[in-house]
Amino acid sequence: MKKALKSRYDGIVIINEQGAIESLNAVAQTLFSYALADVKGRNIELLIPGLYLTNELSQSTRPLENSYEAKIHRRDGTTIPVEVLMSETICDKGNFFVLLIRDVGERVTKRAALEYQVVYDSLTGLPNRILFYDRLHQSILTGKRLGSPFSIFIIDLDDFHAVNDNYGHYAGDWVLQQLASRLSGELRESDTVARLGGDEFAVLLPTTESVEQARQVADKLLQVLREPLELEGQMIQLSASLGIALYPAHGQDAQALIQHADLAMSTAKGSHDSQAIYQPDQARSPNNLKLKSELHQALENNELVLHYQPKVDMKSGRMVSVEALVRWQHPNYDLMSPDSFIHLAEQSGFIRPLGLWVTRTAMAQCAKWRAAGYALNVAVNLSVCNLQDEDLPDQLLDLINGCSAKAEWLELEITESAVMTDPQHALKVLHQLSGFGMKLSIDDFGTGYSSLTYLKQLPVDEIKIDKSFILNMSEENEDSVIVRATIDLAHNLGLKTVAEGVVSYKTWCLLSALGCDSAQGYYISRPLTAEQLTRWLEETGPRVDWAHF
Numbered sequence: 001m002k003k004a005l006k007s008r009y010d011g012i013v014i015i016n017e018q019g020a021i022e023s024l025n026a027v028a029q030t031l032f033s034y035a036l037a038d039v040k041g042r043n044i045e046l047l048i049p050g051l052y053l054t055n056e057l058s059q060s061t062r063p064l065e066n067s068y069e070a071k072i073h074r075r076d077g078t079t080i081p082v083e084v085l086m087s088e089t090i091c092d093k094g095n096f097f098v099l100l101i102r103d104v105g106e107r108v109t110k111r112a113a114l115e116y117q118v119v120y121d122s123l124t125g126l127p128n129r130i131l132f133y134d135r136l137h138q139s140i141l142t143g144k145r146l147g148s149p150f151s152i153f154i155i156d157l158d159d160f161h162a163v164n165d166n167y168g169h170y171a172g173d174w175v176l177q178q179l180a181s182r183l184s185g186e187l188r189e190s191d192t193v194a195r196l197g198g199d200e201f202a203v204l205l206p207t208t209e210s211v212e213q214a215r216q217v218a219d220k221l222l223q224v225l226r227e228p229l230e231l232e233g234q235m236i237q238l239s240a241s242l243g244i245a246l247y248p249a250h251g252q253d254a255q256a257l258i259q260h261a262d263l264a265m266s267t268a269k270g271s272h273d274s275q276a277i278y279q280p281d282q283a284r285s286p287n288n289l290k291l292k293s294e295l296h297q298a299l300e301n302n303e304l305v306l307h308y309q310p311k312v313d314m315k316s317g318r319m320v321s322v323e324a325l326v327r328w329q330h331p332n333y334d335l336m337s338p339d340s341f342i343h344l345a346e347q348s349g350f351i352r353p354l355g356l357w358v359t360r361t362a363m364a365q366c367a368k369w370r371a372a373g374y375a376l377n378v379a380v381n382l383s384v385c386n387l388q389d390e391d392l393p394d395q396l397l398d399l400i401n402g403c404s405a406k407a408e409w410l411e412l413e414i415t416e417s418a419v420m421t422d423p424q425h426a427l428k429v430l431h432q433l434s435g436f437g438m439k440l441s442i443d444d445f446g447t448g449y450s451s452l453t454y455l456k457q458l459p460v461d462e463i464k465i466d467k468s469f470i471l472n473m474s475e476e477n478e479d480s481v482i483v484r485a486t487i488d489l490a491h492n493l494g495l496k497t498v499a500e501g502v503v504s505y506k507t508w509c510l511l512s513a514l515g516c517d518s519a520q521g522y523y524i525s526r527p528l529t530a531e532q533l534t535r536w537l538e539e540t541g542p543r544v545d546w547a548h549f
């Protein structure tokens, strides 16, 4: 055993049956940062803790092929990950063990990086779907053991495709990174926020005491996502929809919880406060994927219908226009409200033909009312996707001409956020539409971030104060202060105001005193079918004394 052992890569250590070190080659001396003289005769435990147990070693000598990983201790106290191969050598002096030791630091680092890639999202650095499932699984185990409740959220950005379409994927990526860091900034270290893919995120709150607590965190997250972002010198504003599922009430396993949070998220899409908690009876409601594919046939099968809700001039009490609101008479379900399918139409692109169908149907009906002597306008709702369609103005004009109607009879209701998604483009389209004589109305005003002064640059005629300010309005509360300020500012800018969600005569009077121009809401009428509205016009006429209604 006197011959020097040479190897370019491997450290070689020879120990005797008792584990005493006999020899170290140069690589081993460098690896361990010990000279042979320092360690000769000492137990291998010093260098590779846990390796040596005399009896076990000799009984279970590993053949050379069977390597395993260990950590070696260097003289300076640091450790290095190594791969150890061991074989037994029998010579005249007795039995010896040869340990081949290879530094695998690089491999370990690479593997860690690979493991990182497997469980983290490379774009945002957030945990990905796999890690989210894993943590969810852990929480379920802990929940079962300790009886501790927790909650998960599924968050989906609204109209995110518009960012990619308008600014490109590079900008889209950047936006996702910004939003990811906003989300993690709002959460505690013990919470998990993950990117499930695309524009979908998931959150795990490992301790959630109550539904209220979950809702509060959800509100906070939705709020930071809504804060404006500066993109290529323009302020854009995004929003998101969030579904909540609680353990154990809404599911006992990972799949059920995720499915239920997802279902709640679909409910939240289009709902007013953008968040929803899973409702167990939701499972029996129609499946979104199926609905999305069935929507295309809905038009062909005449399953879509329009209801019309009057907008009344507050001074004269006269019905001046009606808002067309779409419903879906699906063969298997009750009449479906637009809140349950408009977002699906937006996702699938079906919203474009739908928007044109609504306008064509509403304008044809409007032409009938006009022919019967009722000077009514018709309002239709346009989605952000409709607004992004370059051909929209010409298509609308064509279909108006096709049903012998006039552009001046058409009012287009567009939400603030639709305008703010791509203000430059919106400005162009809106000018074209207004140039044709159509009236433009800003819907759900007060729920977004755009300012009245910005809207002044648009060819807008009217703003619709969102029903969330009107529904519970009273002299005593803050809503009426906001409504008053909005009406005054709008008037100063030459815009008309409509209040939606007028549910009582008391609200009517308050609004009237504030100088609001028009009102819409259940107090006046729920949305009606064309036949019901025609009957109303024939029986009551377009003017009503609302005080004695």
Ligand code: C2E
Binding pocket: 309, 324, 325, 326, 337, 338, 339, 342, 355, 358, 380, 381, 382, 383, 413, 443, 444, 467, 500, 501, 502, 503, 520, 521, 522, 523, 527
């Ligand atoms: P929106 O444009 O804000 O329409 C007003 C909604 O408030 C309507 O719900 C209406 O029925 C409801 N509403 C009216 N008065 C009152 C009231 O006094 N109290 C309460 N609580 N609610 C009132 P609807 O018909 O379910 O429509 C929901 C939303 O669906 C609409 O909100 C609109 O954003 C969208 N939508 C409807 N039809 C279309 C369409 O043809 N195209 C597009 N893109 N969206 C549509």
Ligand code: CA
Binding pocket: 323, 381, 413, 443
């Ligand atoms: Ca509307």
Ligand code: CA
Binding pocket: 443, 444, 464, 466, 467, 500
């Ligand atoms: Ca509205």
